[in-house]
Amino acid sequence: MTAPLLEVTDLRTWFATARGEIKAVDGVSFTINPGEVLGLVGESGSGKSITGFSIIGLIDEPGRIVEGSIKLEGRELTGLSASELRQIRGKTVSMVFQDPMMTLNPVLSIETQIRLALEAHEKIGADEARRRAIAALAQVRIPDPEIKVDYYPHQFSGGMRQRVAIAIALLHRPKLIICDEPTTALDVSVQAEILSEMKELVAELGTALIWISHDLAVVASLADRVAVMRYGQIVETGAALDVLTHPRHDYTKGLLDALPSRAKPGEMLARGADADAVPPPREAATHEVPPLGSPYLVIEDAVKIYQKPAGLIQSLAVRAGWAAPEPIVRAVDGVSLTLHRGEVLGLVGESGSGKSTLGRMAAGIYAPTAGTVRLNGKAVMSGGRSPVKITTRVQTIFQDPFASLNGRMRIGDIIAEGPIAHRLITRRDAPDYVGRWLAAVGLDPALSNRFPHQFSGGQRQRIAIARALAMQPDVVVCDEPVASLDVSIQAQIINLLIKLRRELDLSLIFISHDLSVVRHLCDRVAIMYRGRIVEEGGAAEIYDNPQHDYTKRLLEAVPVLPEAAE
């Protein structure tokens, strides 16, 4: 048995705030051996990132390590001076961050950024630095490194940027790399590439890795050992396969059970069905509605084009051939899609596929550049130069519940505003109506005079659902409604959607990048890629027997949890 590379004992990192100490990390102990990959898993606020920053000595004010020891190759790191810590950072321990858009400096070339990182630990000439920079880019499989080394960050895609960040982290052959959610901001297919490359690189270089993530499946595909964190403490640690197939701690079990990929499609997830109240009756007519299963919301040849309007001089220059015209972005490029009444249609795609734009056209928020969107035969938006939405039968739930609620209104007013404006209810009935909807989404009706900032993310998403449903729609467009929520909260919201959909005979368009959530919730699935739908069909058929290459790649890229051998 070799000596451990890193030994963390009883680490406590607290943040002093006006409301007392926040114990972000509260007694964490673990060890890593040379070349080992440790997955550090937890939901938001569990202290997993702060643990990583504590090791590398980069805790933001007002945080500080109040207790505990961090030993790197037997040397104590806590209490080291700033310059001693700097000697270690980048040299022995380096770090990769979550969002590659934010980490690289947008106004410095890649060569400059790599050279600065090289100069931090060695004396090096310009030519040698350039040679090393090119070699570093080649190592992380960036094509044409001789050319790309002169690029600026904005000329790279997200995945390429993260590769550059990894190249910088690897420059001095560190013994340990800490990766803080490095693939969370990336698309599934890019994530899969980075994961497999990372696996090879650490094996090749013998680097130990701490992989911090909220995603159990990602960690499972990479880590030798897993540590599960909650409330600043490690609740369970062990060999990756062991922890993920035979969890001992209730919290780990709950976390695994909350995953839609481990449940039967369409069923309530294990964590937290809690809203039992029946929603108020829908007085707004449902008499003209076609029977369940017939075509309801019909999108035909929808196109959405974005182009910056050219000025006078620019138009002249383009005509004279001196300049290229402004690029045309075809966000949605001729899509026809039919939502049948009562079904849940999943719209799957990676970032930039146009799925959100299509969803917003279906919801009557954007007018299509060409093509039509009709609900039960009637247009969703009026025509003319400035089209407005004319139906209230389609409503929307947005991704980020922090952004989708107006922070200056009480939640009761947020929910009642639309119904009152469209005379579904009178101002006098509003309190009662709001209360019943709050109960239906599992919130206490007494909270209706609170403001959004007084609620958690999951509660806010419930409010957003109540707002959409209070308009008594038949169709609800859900744009990534669970993407920004923790796994256990995600399970509650999914359960709520399943319940309400059954009770109200709703038809849903469910937009998501998360294939397992879509599989769990949707009857039919449409796969979007570059503004077009490449494949469409029943959920089971597509997942079991994908036809289009893109769908196949997408499904293969999804990291899967190891199944327990029963």
Added chain:
Amino acid sequence: MLVFVLQRLWQAIVVILAMSVLVFCGVYAVGNPIDVLISPDATQDIRAAVIAQYGLDLPLWQQYLGFLGRLIQGDFGHSFVYNMPVSDLILSRLPATLELTLTAVMFASLVGIPIGIYAGYRPHSPVSRAIMAVSILGFSVPTFWFGLMLIMLFAVQCGCMPAGGRGETLDLFGVPFSFLTLDGMQHLLLPALNLALFKFSLMIRLARAGTREVMLSDTVKFARAAGLSEFTVLSRHVLRLISIPLVTVFGLELGSTLAFAVVTETIFSWPGLGKLIIDSITSLDRPVMVAYLMLVALLFIVINLVVDLAYALLDPRLRKGRA
């Protein structure tokens, strides 16, 4: 890039035209234009002759075209007060103003920015708090009052500095400058300090705000995680990131410093353009006012153009975008 430059030039022409219309309406059409052209004690015959000569009996738009034509030829007319061509008058006063303005702006930027970066880097240290107290004071004190205080303290009470004038000057390329002689430097110091105070405080505030935000960004965290020293982080990463807003403000402020030179020059009797325009407003010397306004408009356009080009140099995202 070509399109970008063309667009800017086109805008510049539009601005100059708009400005000329405004100035024409403001200075000529509002008052009685005849008063502008001849002295009040001229005879009736001369009056009529001048009206015909300058076409003042023509419709307004024809008059405007004539005005524009003379502008393009650089003919701004004669000053009543100084009885010399306005263009010569302006050119003789311009160097003094430019010297004062550039000294002030250079001082404000070269000293203000590093101090501001420090205050943003250590926002809670006592030194930073002191810097911020000074800057908020400098930001609030009206320029003219600060000028009065400077004169009172250094010229009246202590007597160690001259209270006004340019002092001894030395010619460089045939243009007199104060900063080349010791006496001139002494005369330059107080007005430059007076004019610089506001910009100085502004630069501190901007550099501090920018640094504070950038220091919390992942870019800086990542650079630190790679082991870069704090000095490298500040000098290579932070300075480059905050330079874009700073350059914008630098350009805007160069313009407004020119404008505020009016106040400083009045207080310190600095014989520059600002003093000239104040005198011409009080003595209704309209040709001078017109020329001054058009010159200022032109300067602004040049400054804005330079700032835009500097942008493209500083921000690679724009450079590629415009290519």
Added chain:
Amino acid sequence: MRETTPLSRFLSEFSSNRTAAIAAVVVLLIVAIAILAPLVAPQDPYDLANLVLRDARRPPGYVGTQGYVHWLGTDSQGRDLLSAIIYGLRISLEMGVIAGGIAFLIGAFVGTSAAYVGGRFESLIMRIIDLQLSFPAILLAFVIAAMLGQGRYQLIMALIFAQYAYFARTAHGAASAERQKDYVEAALSVPLSHTRVVLKHILPNSLPPLIVVGTVQVASAISLEATLSFLGVGLPPTEPSLGMLIANGFQYLLSGRYWISIYPGIALILFIVSLNLVGDQIRDQLNPRLRR
């Protein structure tokens, strides 16, 4: 959980900064004094009966012929300087608040509607605003004052014209940021009418940055007015604002009678500094990247 509104949360955070809290109290105090000037000031500086030439240019603490102490001395016409300052503040404040208020309304309307309408209308309006911003306020005010002549209405117009662009720029920035946010799309998806979306959703949310600009601009309007009056192109001598008082004292400064210029200046600076401190604190509170 105590029931908190966004306003009460804002106020409790604001008062946690002691400097800003004191500054806010000073601002309110000065405003109160200015409004209540006739009740607070020891003398009515406009009352010609109070002007005794023998009392002119007396230093602070001088006991005048009318029997009371001139705590801050007297000016060149024998006016009690403290009273003159209080009345001067009243005029300065009036100018600043009227000009700032109207500029606020015009700017907020222009900026918000440009952001909401978008397209060519937006780019045209914003081009004009940008142009005006690149032209220093003092010069604009100067030109207008020179063109329209002296007088309070001319001065107010000059100040409005010099300042509305700042409000418009800020309102435009805030409103276009808000326009992109999900809650506006949520409102459009209901659908709610454009008027309601602008008035109930976008405007209240773009108000805070406008308030910050408002404090700074009222401060700078007062400073600008003082500067213009000092240069002799602002208010007529019949309405002695602080700037005029300082200008009147300028000629006596060199002969050592410092108080005639200094005390009005200190009153002016105290007010502007306090306003700027208040604005700074609000700005810091609004910056999401600086909050924890």
